[in-house]
Amino acid sequence: MITVLRIGHRISRDKRITTHVALVARAFGADKIIIDTKDNKIEDNVRSICARFGGDFEIESGVDKKKIIKEWGGVIVHLTMYGEKLNKSIDEIDKNKDLLIIIGAEKVPPQIYEMADFNVSVGNQPHSEVAALAVFLDRYNMGSWNEKQFNGKIEILPSNKGKKVVSKDK
Ligand code: SAM
Numbered sequence: 001m002i003t004v005l006r007i008g009h010r011i012s013r014d015k016r017i018t019t020h021v022a023l024v025a026r027a028f029g030a031d032k033i034i035i036d037t038k039d040n041k042i043e044d045n046v047r048s049i050c051a052r053f054g055g056d057f058e059i060e061s062g063v064d065k066k067k068i069i070k071e072w073g074g075v076i077v078h079l080t081m082y083g084e085k086l087n088k089s090i091d092e093i094d095k096n097k098d099l100l101i102i103i104g105a106e107k108v109p110p111q112i113y114e115m116a117d118f119n120v121s122v123g124n125q126p127h128s129e130v131a132a133l134a135v136f137l138d139r140y141n142m143g144s145w146n147e148k149q150f151n152g153k154i155e156i157l158p159s160n161k162g163k164k165v166v167s168k169d170k
Helices: 011-027 040-053 065-071 110-115 129-140
Strands: 002-006 032-035 058-061 075-085 099-103 118-121 154-157 164-167
Touching: 002 011, 002 065, 002 129, 011 032, 011 040, 011 129, 040 058, 065 099, 065 110, 075 110, 075 129, 099 129
Parallel strands: 002 032, 002 099, 032 058, 075 099, 075 118
Antiparallel strands: 154 164
């Protein structure tokens, strides 16, 4: 079970990037995203994509982030450019335990760094939570996300030219 915890979400400023975070989480093998700020619109958007493209991905918003972190029974990874190298951390993370991946939007409070089991950097340059999450998940599940079957009403078939889309919505 892999859950992504998005903290510091600002409804007007972050709506697009938090939606991308959720879609990357879903596509790259996570089971759930939790967003600290209540945002019904993002919940509806993501659920609508899940209803069409399939899978069991869950979304919840408006949560007490500290409570989630304190009560988490598995491993906690915080993605930050200040963290330990991904190549080093990835081998130390117990893959048999549930995983909570924390990513920020604005400045992340120091307590989060302390509460995480692993502060992990995807390179030590500032970039994006979307990129950091995608690279981390790809390394964590060793590319197996790409074989996942979503069994959606809409399925896109790989194609070098043109769009091949199968619609099972009858
Ligand atoms: N300035 C903020 C801070 O000091 O915490 C970070 C803002 S950054 C745009 C948003 C999020 O992207 C971060 O909280 C982190 O999760 C992720 N991020 C950005 N660069 C990263 C990197 N090199 N490695 C891992 N995560 C990164």
